[in-house]
Structures are given as structure tokens and as C-alpha cells.
Amino acid sequence: MARITAEQEVENLSGLSTNPEKDIFVVRENGTTCLMAEFAAKFIVPYDVWASNYVDADISLTRGAEVKGRCGHDESELQVFWVDRAYALKMLFVKVTPSGARRGGADSGWMWAEAAARFPHPDKLPGRLTRASSAPQESHNTSKGPEATWRLSKVQFVYDSSEKTHFKDAVSPGKHTANSHHLSALVTPAGKSYECQAQQTISLASSDLQKTVTMILSAVHIQPFDIISDFVFSEEHKxxxxxxxxxxxxxxxxxxxxxxxxxxxxxxxxxxxxxxx
The missing domain is CATH 1.20.5 (Single alpha-helices involved in coiled-coils or other helix-helix interfaces)
Known part of the structure; x- marks a missing residue:
């Protein structure tokens, strides 16, 4: 099982985005950026009500969310919590070798520690996130081999149907968990960032009577590995x-x-x- 020994910090820089629906999250390890993610996320959640069979709750990831994360050699995580932790989004990224094998265990990165400490904020924040130059530099958090790729491997969405803002007159309100199955999304060559303005949907199976939650991503720019320097995306893979x-x-x-x-x-x-x- 992989161990995280380096000191890590996490920043929510969504206030820097000109798109009010897009969030910006940065994970830094030992003072160096190791994961960056920009995206807008929305969840369509079906739930039972007394008046009819079910209706859909439309839940968007809001600014000011609490964020946690970790970076590993070939596994990285991003966790986001909002509305007093009524909602939680957890994403696992893995780097895959040409043979399809990873160095970590199958579930070594899929650990969600609710007791993780808050991370200190760096003294200086960037004006905006930028694209890396083409000049070769020494990179951080690298394990790139020939034709290696990274991908989004697992998504988990936890929601509380007793939260009154999005859920009205829910039958048997409570917390539910929706998980992806056999997910391989955002596949990108190692050393590059993934960029996609178009909407993408991911289906999640909910613990609430096996309902299906739909996750909608848009305006995505993510890089969980091989970041060259602070707050700088590598060349994008569209x-x-x-x-x-x-x-x-x-x-x-x-x-x-x-x-x-x-x-x-x-x-x-x-x-x-x-x-x-």
C-alpha cells in the first residue's frame, strides 16, 4: 500500500476563474504543485417523493468548497466537500504503463480519510493558471515511461437527501453513495494535461434503491501527474x-x-x- 510521507497543501482558487460555474483546485507537495484541476461539475440525482415516483435534484459544485487531495507516484486523489459536507466528490487518477500494470495495489489509492487535517495556504497565489512552455525542465511527481497514460479511474459522489436546498419532500431522507464502475475516462498521454470544453457524462450507481446518478463535467482542464512547476499546466491533450x-x-x-x-x-x-x- 502506497504511503504519503511528504507534506501536502491544497488550495481552492475558484475565485480566480472568470466562469462562475468553474472551480479551480491545486494540490501542492513540499511547496511544488503536483495536481491541478479546473472544471464545472453538476449532478442529476433522482430521488423518491411522496407526490410521485421520483424527481431529479440538480446539484452543482459550488465555489468555496472544502478541498483535500494527495499525490502519489502513479495514483493521485482529489476530494471536494460542499454545503456543510452534505455533498462530497472524490476522484481517483491512476497512471498506467503500456502493459496496463500499476505499481500500487488495486485499491491503494481509494482511501477517503475524513480526519485529514486542513492544509495551510501558501503566502502567494498566482494571478492565473498557465500553460507550460516547450522548454525541457525537470518535472515533479513523475514516473513516465514509453507510451504511458493517465486516466480517471474512479468517481464517488456522496449526497444527503435530507439537505433541503436541493431535495424537497424526499421519502426516507439520508446519506447515499454513488460510485462509478469499471471507469476509464479522460485518458491522456503521460506528461500532458487533459482539456475538454464539451460536456461529458459519467454514470454513477447509487445506494438509494440502485438509482443512477449522472455526473456532468464541462470546461475541464486537469493534470494529476508530471507537473513541471507551480500552477503551470503541461501541453494539453484535447x-x-x-x-x-x-x-x-x-x-x-x-x-x-x-x-x-x-x-x-x-x-x-x-x-x-x-x-x-
Whole structure:
């Protein structure tokens, strides 16, 4: 089982985001950033009410949330709590070798310690999170091998249906846990960050009569491993949806430019023929 011996700090920098729905979380180890995550998260939670079979609660991750985390050689965790811990989001990231094996045990990173101490805040905060330069530098929290990747391996969402803001007239209110199963999301080459503006959904099986909770992520930029320096994302690996949308946006411009060049060249040739005649 992996042990975390280094001193770790966690920061909620959501106030720096111009998007009111997006949160920014940073985990630092021994004064160096080892995990960064920017994303907007929403949960669609079905629950039973007296008046009908069930209705959906729409729960968004809010600013000012309590955040915890840890960084490991090939496993990293992010934990977020909000509304007086009525809601908790826990995410496990793993780094995978080409053979698919990890150095840690199968569940060595899936430990959620509620008694973890609060982390001190660093004296200086960055103006914003940035992209890393292309210059080679020594990286922190690295174990990259040839063609290694990292991914989001597990998600757990804990919610309390007795919380009155989102749940109205719930039958048998109480705490429930929703977990992912066989999850392999946000797959990214080691040494890169994952970026995706498009919405992505993850289904979670709830302990509340086997209901399905839907987690919706958007405006995602995450890097749980191989961070070069403080508050700096490495080169981004874009999701296929973003790449396709970017191609759809640029393709008409490229075709228009080519068509314009063809028209100009054809017009020049016709002028030359007319002059020579």
C-alpha cells in the first residue's frame, strides 16, 4: 500500500476563474504543485417523493468548497466537500504503463480519510493558471515511461437527501453513495494535461434503491501527474469532441482561402491571355 510521507497543501482558487460555474483546485507537495484541476461539475440525482415516483435534484459544485487531495507516484486523489459536507466528490487518477500494470495495489489509492487535517495556504497565489512552455525542465511527481497514460479511474459522489436546498419532500431522507464502475475516462498521454470544453457524462450507481446518478463535467482542464512547476499546466491533450469542433470551425476558413487563391490565379491567367492576344 502506497504511503504519503511528504507534506501536502491544497488550495481552492475558484475565485480566480472568470466562469462562475468553474472551480479551480491545486494540490501542492513540499511547496511544488503536483495536481491541478479546473472544471464545472453538476449532478442529476433522482430521488423518491411522496407526490410521485421520483424527481431529479440538480446539484452543482459550488465555489468555496472544502478541498483535500494527495499525490502519489502513479495514483493521485482529489476530494471536494460542499454545503456543510452534505455533498462530497472524490476522484481517483491512476497512471498506467503500456502493459496496463500499476505499481500500487488495486485499491491503494481509494482511501477517503475524513480526519485529514486542513492544509495551510501558501503566502502567494498566482494571478492565473498557465500553460507550460516547450522548454525541457525537470518535472515533479513523475514516473513516465514509453507510451504511458493517465486516466480517471474512479468517481464517488456522496449526497444527503435530507439537505433541503436541493431535495424537497424526499421519502426516507439520508446519506447515499454513488460510485462509478469499471471507469476509464479522460485518458491522456503521460506528461500532458487533459482539456475538454464539451460536456461529458459519467454514470454513477447509487445506494438509494440502485438509482443512477449522472455526473456532468464541462470546461475541464486537469493534470494529476508530471507537473513541471507551480500552477503551470503541461501541453494539453484535447478530447475528440473539441478537436472535431475545432476542425469544423477552421475547415470553412481553409476552404475559403483555397477558393480565393484559385479565383485570383485563374483571373491572373485570363488577364495574361487577353494581353498577349
Amino acid at each position: 478530447c475528440p469532441v473539441d478537436e472535431r469542433e475545432q476542425l469544423e470551425e477552421t475547415l470553412p476558413l481553409i476552404l475559403g482561402l483555397i477558393l480565393g487563391l484559385v479565383i485570383v490565379r485563374r483571373g491572373g491567367n485570363e488577364d495574361g491571355l487577353f494581353t498577349s492576344a
